[in-house]
Amino acid sequence: MERPPMDTGPTLPFTPSTRLPDPRIEILDERGLALRLMSGTVEQLARGFYWAEGPVWFGDGRYLLFSDIPNNRILRWDDCNGALSTFRAPSNHANGLARDHLGRLLACEHGTRRVTRTEHDGRITVLAEQYQGKRLNSPNDIVCQMQGEHRGAIWFTDPPFGILGWWEGEPATPELPHGVYRIDPASGELTMVLDDLQGSNGLAFSPDETVMYVVESRAKPHRVIWAYDVVGATLKNKRLYVSAQGPGAYDGIAVDQAGNVWCGFGSDGSVGTDPDGLDGVRVYDPEGRPLLHVHLPERCANLCFGGPKRNRLFMAASHSLYALHVNARGAVA
Numbered sequence: 142m143e144r145p146p147m148d149t150g151p152t153l154p155f156t157p158s159t160r161l162p163d164p165r166i167e168i169l170d171e172r173g174l175a176l177r178l179m180s181g182t183v184e185q186l187a188r189g190f191y192w193a194e195g196p197v198w199f200g201d202g203r204y205l206l207f208s209d210i211p212n213n214r215i216l217r218w219d220d221c222n223g224a225l226s227t228f229r230a231p232s233n234h235a236n237g238l239a240r241d242h243l244g245r246l247l248a249c250e251h252g253t254r255r256v257t258r259t260e261h262d263g264r265i266t267v268l269a270e271q272y273q274g275k276r277l278n279s280p281n282d283i284v285c286q287m288q289g290e291h292r293g294a295i296w297f298t299d300p301p302f303g304i305l306g307w308w309e310g311e312p313a314t315p316e317l318p319h320g321v322y323r324i325d326p327a328s329g330e331l332t333m334v335l336d337d338l339q340g341s342n343g344l345a346f347s348p349d350e351t352v353m354y355v356v357e358s359r360a361k362p363h364r365v366i367w368a369y370d371v372v373g374a375t376l377k378n379k380r381l382y383v384s385a386q387g388p389g390a391y392d393g394i395a396v397d398q399a400g401n402v403w404c405g406f407g408s409d410g411s412v413g414t415d416p417d418g419l420d421g422v423r424v425y426d427p428e429g430r431p432l433l434h435v436h437l438p439e440r441c442a443n444l445c446f447g448g449p450k451r452n453r454l455f456m457a458a459s460h461s462l463y464a465l466h467v468n469a470r471g472a473v474a
Contacts, residue, residue, distance in 0.1 A: 150212060151460045153438055155185035165421075165436040166465075173433035176401070176424065181466040183435065186218055186455075187225045192309070193457035195249070195282070195393070197238040198447030205447055207457050208235045210251065210309045218462060220448070234303060234310045237282035237393070237443070242293045242326075249280035251303025251310035256280050256295070256324070268295065268324055269331045275316040279303025282343050282393060282443070286326075287473055288350050291373070293326030296334075298341035298355070321355060323374055334376050338367075343393040343443065346371070347427070348400055348472040354382055356391045356404075364390045364409065366402070383429040385409075389419045393443025393457075397469040400427040403454065407440025415440075422456060437463060446471025 158165060163182040168174055191211035198205055203220040206228055214230035215238070229235070233252035241247055246259040247268075254277045255270035270277060283297040300319045303310035321335035321344065335341065340359030346352070353369050353376055364385040369376035382402070385391060392405035406423040408415045421437040422444060439459035447455050451471040456463040 150189050150191040150209070152188050153460050155188070155438065155461070157184065158182050163465075167434045167436060169431040169433050170426075172426065173424065173431075176433055176467055176469050178466055178468050181468075183437065184464045186223070186462045186464050187216075188461040190216075190460050190462075192442065193459065193462055194236050194442045195238040196443060196445045196447075196455045196457045196462070197240060197246070198445055198451075198455065199240070199244075200447065200449070200451075201244065203449070205445075205455055205462075206238055206246070207443075207455075207462060208232065208238060210234050210236055210303075213252070215248070236280070236303065236309070237297070239283045239285055241285045241295065242287055247283050247285065247295060249283050249297060251279040254279055254304070254310075254313075256283065256297055268329070269297075269322065272317060272320075272322070272331055272333060276313075277322075278315050278317055278319070279310055281341070284344055284346060286346070286350055291326065294374070295324040295326075296344060296353070297322055297324075298344055300340045300342060300358070302340075319359075321376070325374065332374060334374070343391065343405065345394045345396045345402070346472070347396060348398055354394060354396070354402055356394060358391060363387065366391055366394070366404070381429075383425050388417060389423075390440075391423075392441070395444050395446060395454075396472045397446065398472050399469065400472075401425065401432065401469065402427075403444060405441040405443050405456070405458075406434075420458075422454070435465060 190209040194208045196207040205218045215228045215232045217228040233250035235248045237249040239247045256268045278301040286294040301315040304313040318336040338357045342356040342358040366382045368382040370378045390409040407420040420440045422435040424432045441458040
């Protein structure tokens with residue numbers, strides 16, 4: 142079984158809970174009890190990464206892909222045997238990953254400042270790299286519409302995180318706002334749909350794709366998630382979905398079939414430790430009320446649902462990949 146060399150990044154010892162239910166799952170509202178499996182425990186599937194990000198589940202192959210951005214690689218974790226292997230290296234410092242409506246891999250690449258699609262035969266197609274003659278910043282997270290007349294439309298965020306230094310890409314001067322973009326499924330035209338966010342980051346659709354949630358990860362005084370109505374190729378009726386209301390910071394997000402939003406969460410970095418126990422995953426109902434918190438020993442950057450029944454939560458958290466079976470199923474994505 143192939144494992145990543147342990148000298149490629151920090152490692153963190155992890156001990157599974159010997160008690161059930163797992164005390165790492167903190168119930169914040171009695172309705173959160175319905176999401177917890179009494180025998181579901183947090184597992185550490187792999188470790189030894191510099192900054193794990195962008196997980197995406199491939200159910201037809203029963204494997205998970207995720208990015209290790211500073212190590213410039215996309216990794217593959219196999220559900221059948223637990224093997225970890227390199228899917229792509231170099232990856233152009235890929236960050237967010239997703240599948241399109243035809244099952245092809247979509248990737249946000251910091252190093253090339255572009256969005257790509259991997260065809261079924263392995264060829265790579267560039268979908269976006271410039272807007273109105275200016276280079277994108279560093280595409281971060283990405284989703285694809287799966288329903289209705291706009292099926293196949295691709296939406297992604299474009300903050301400058303990958304061009305701030307040599308860690309996740311190469312330093313450069315931003316040429317565009319921290320935008321949110323849409324790629325038209327018919328024409329391939331790129332449109333900037335939002336330009337007023339600081340640190341546009343994770344994004345996800347509601348189960349019926351009528352609402353889009355977007356993380357503003359540099360909002361002040363607190364990090365927030367906005368909700369928008371999806372109206373054709375536009376986002377309308379901006380409203381606050383939830384605020385971290387303290388030192389917490391949101392990153393990647395995923396939505397379950399009931400419309401609950403599962404958020405990668407952690408300390409905002411203002412202190413070197415996690416005194417408030419924020420690292421992990423925070424879950425909110427469709428009205429933005431907190432339901433539960435999955436505590437992890439590391440800040441969670443991004444997450445997705447997977448497994449044969451889409452009831453396994455995969456969490457890319459700093460130096461490790463974690464998983465937890467829950468009593469919820471991911472919305473089709």
